[in-house]
Amino acid sequence: MNTNDAKERIDDLRSEIKRHDELYHRQATPEISDFEYDRLKRELADLEVANPGLGSEASPSMSVGDDRASGFASYTHRLPMQSLDNTYSKDEFFAFVERVEKGLEVEKAAFLIEPKIDGVAVSVTYTNGKLERAITRGNGVEGDDIMANALFIEELPRELQGNHMPDTIEIRGEIYMLNEEFDRINAARKQAGLEAFMNPRSLAAGTVKMLDRSEAAKRKLNVVLYGLGFCQPRLVDSQGEFQELLGKWGVPLVEKFWKARGANEAWAAIEELDALREQFAYPTDGAVIKTDLLDHQAELGATSKAPRWAIAYKFAAEQAETTLEGITVQVGRTGALTPVAELKPVLLAGTTVSRATLHNQEEMARKDVRVGDSVIVEKAGEIIPAVVRVVLEKRPSDSGPYEFPQKCPECSTTVKKVEGEVALRCLNPNCPAQVRGRLEHFASRQCMDIEGLGIAVVQQLVERGLVSTIADIYKLNFEDLVELEKFAEKSARNLLQAIERSKSNELWRLLHGLGIPQVGAAAAKDLAKAFRSVSALREADLDTLVAIDGVGEKTALGIIAYFEDTSNASVIDQLFALGMNPLAPEKPAAEDAILVGKTFVITGTLPSMKRDQAKALIESKGGKVSGSVSKKTDYLLAGESAGSKLAKAEKLGVEVISEEDLLEMLS
Numbered sequence: 001m002n003t004n005d006a007k008e009r010i011d012d013l014r015s016e017i018k019r020h021d022e023l024y025h026r027q028a029t030p031e032i033s034d035f036e037y038d039r040l041k042r043e044l045a046d047l048e049v050a051n052p053g054l055g056s057e058a059s060p061s062m063s064v065g066d067d068r069a070s071g072f073a074s075y076t077h078r079l080p081m082q083s084l085d086n087t088y089s090k091d092e093f094f095a096f097v098e099r100v101e102k103g104l105e106v107e108k109a110a111f112l113i114e115p116k117i118d119g120v121a122v123s124v125t126y127t128n129g130k131l132e133r134a135i136t137r138g139n140g141v142e143g144d145d146i147m148a149n150a151l152f153i154e155e156l157p158r159e160l161q162g163n164h165m166p167d168t169i170e171i172r173g174e175i176y177m178l179n180e181e182f183d184r185i186n187a188a189r190k191q192a193g194l195e196a197f198m199n200p201r202s203l204a205a206g207t208v209k210m211l212d213r214s215e216a217a218k219r220k221l222n223v224v225l226y227g228l229g230f231c232q233p234r235l236v237d238s239q240g241e242f243q244e245l246l247g248k249w250g251v252p253l254v255e256k257f258w259k260a261r262g263a264n265e266a267w268a269a270i271e272e273l274d275a276l277r278e279q280f281a282y283p284t285d286g287a288v289i290k291t292d293l294l295d296h297q298a299e300l301g302a303t304s305k306a307p308r309w310a311i312a313y314k315f316a317a318e319q320a321e322t323t324l325e326g327i328t329v330q331v332g333r334t335g336a337l338t339p340v341a342e343l344k345p346v347l348l349a350g351t352t353v354s355r356a357t358l359h360n361q362e363e364m365a366r367k368d369v370r371v372g373d374s375v376i377v378e379k380a381g382e383i384i385p386a387v388v389r390v391v392l393e394k395r396p397s398d399s400g401p402y403e404f405p406q407k408c409p410e411c412s413t414t415v416k417k418v419e420g421e422v423a424l425r426c427l428n429p430n431c432p433a434q435v436r437g438r439l440e441h442f443a444s445r446q447c448m449d450i451e452g453l454g455i456a457v458v459q460q461l462v463e464r465g466l467v468s469t470i471a472d473i474y475k476l477n478f479e480d481l482v483e484l485e486k487f488a489e490k491s492a493r494n495l496l497q498a499i500e501r502s503k504s505n506e507l508w509r510l511l512h513g514l515g516i517p518q519v520g521a522a523a524a525k526d527l528a529k530a531f532r533s534v535s536a537l538r539e540a541d542l543d544t545l546v547a548i549d550g551v552g553e554k555t556a557l558g559i560i561a562y563f564e565d566t567s568n569a570s571v572i573d574q575l576f577a578l579g580m581n582p583l584a585p586e587k588p589a590a591e592d593a594i595l596v597g598k599t600f601v602i603t604g605t606l607p608s609m610k611r612d613q614a615k616a617l618i619e620s621k622g623g624k625v626s627g628s629v630s631k632k633t634d635y636l637l638a639g640e641s642a643g644s645k646l647a648k649a650e651k652l653g654v655e656v657i658s659e660e661d662l663l664e665m666l667s
């Protein structure tokens, strides 16, 4: 990614994450799953590391969020409340252990593995054993005093049991809500015609922040304590000892914790926890692995955000069971028919899911999915939830196999299976669903980003016969738009402006928007960089295309077929006649342009590359390729049976290199 793209993506990510932080911490109404959120944060942190010039000090990648709200008194934590680094990957977990052991110079470090409770972080202070205060994490330094609502939590000890209490101790833990309580509250809200809460975690977060105490009192919350904050005098030497002490004090503890030495034992504990956690009273979304000895913790220290001695390993794939209420079949922009499960809404990985993909006809037949079935839905790494299996024991006796439509549900054309593909396709290019799909894709944020041209507007434009190809978008006028539903003069003018502006978008946006098979945003960027214009791409042959980084043979063939199609060619000609003038990418960024100013001549048969491929490779790194050797030639790339050019180069003292030398130069 060049610096400009990186900067743009970093800016986008920072504002997206800030928005989700606000939704999660302050509004307690998250829109995306934790998995998705963590993925965004990870992408941002990686980009910031790769682009140190772009300032990450105040970035949301470095913060723990901020839950402070108005109406609460703030308190400063005696010891800051940090967050944890997290991972979904076994390899990264092993890398964490390696770092710890290297840092401590021990062969196998001692760890404690605890369930990670999915609730709201809290810090409770006990003075001489008496409960004094409960504070949210806030921004990590200072949090909100939620004592009034915390006092509704029966489980929270008002006094610690036993003798020899520390003068002051901050104990960290998690306030959470049981699933059954969550269901009870949501059922009541539904009856009252109110919107349901997203998940138990956000409902717990919303409840501790209620200013109306009488309302807060009506909702049952629970608490678990697990962590040592500030403490005077020092009481224990390890996290394991601290857990034991908490137990003696009569504090609600995590259900189970494991002691382990080294990575393998720790991993075994994580797996055991994953198998057990369903039976726990509270929702868990992972394991927290802590270096056991406090001296070791101090030695390893912390970054500005998280300790180096602990990590959260999160269990990503979440499954839930629900009823399949119906099956609809969607037609995408390429004509592919996708069966979609219409589900009884169910809570899954932090979000309520009411639709899931059934992939395609073959998958459905394989799983024998029927309307009325109980199904297991999974939301794993990917964003789209999917039906993974049917609970056959619960199948209603009167159900029948699902008959996949043999006609397009939109245009009634008989659907066909294309060789080498699983999906059935509607092969009518004028199918309204495909027409809409192509237009929506073109205007979408990942492509031409035409603000105001969303699904609903596209639908109207197509229905009214105003637009059927992407070129038609650029023929729209004020009169066409002002007539649309929910449009007025201002919105019509704004949309026209957005359309006009899109003409000078970056080239990759246009290439992505064309909907060339196999060409997603990443390939579009690679192509834009290599060809720098639609006409150059249009003329490229197979060899030239496959020589581009990120373009395989399948993509190359897709590109060629796309431009050979006469209706595509005509749409593209129209686009340019209507003033499309995309912005070519800057010349390769410094790190990519190692061959800038260098002129090559290629001769003979190269061992693995065709000459065209070598040419494209050299050009993609900023070099030039010329046809004849002269004093200006920097390198002669020579293969087998090189003839007169080789002789000339030797005579002129031009350096002669092999394919291997070239690849070495570029590595």
Ligand code: IVH
Pocket: 081, 082, 083, 084, 086, 114, 115, 116, 117, 118, 119, 120, 121, 122, 173, 174, 226, 227, 254, 288, 307, 310, 312
């Ligand atoms: S230890 C300095 N242990 O998960 C690190 N945290 O995603 C202190 N959490 O901020 C955290 N269960 O709010 C720890 N057994 C556990 C936990 C746990 C849940 C929360 C906590 C933390 C967040 C990180």
